Amino acid sequence: MRYMVVERFTHGPGPVYERFAERGRMAPPGLRYVESWIDERLDRCFQVMETDDPALFDEWTAAWSDLATFEIVPVITSAEAAVRAAPGS
DSSP states (O other): OEEEEEEEESSOHHHHHHHHHHHOOOOOTTOEEEEEEEOTTSSEEEEEEEOSOTTHHHHHHHTTTTTEEEEEEEEOOHHHHHHHHSTTO
């Protein structure tokens, strides 16, 4: 399953990038990073991640909870949504 993760930096981007440079993403095995984007103000990161076990987000977000807050939303592709929304589905 894919998830959109909205990460809001609570102390600015500097501490997040410093920790990332030192320790990496720190995602547990089974939680896979796909791609990310940062808003122009450097306040938020939008990440697509994949996992079959959403409980893995607890471990990952705990490692960053002093520097960011997280909103984790299960997502599907536009093509999948079109199939679900089609009449008779």
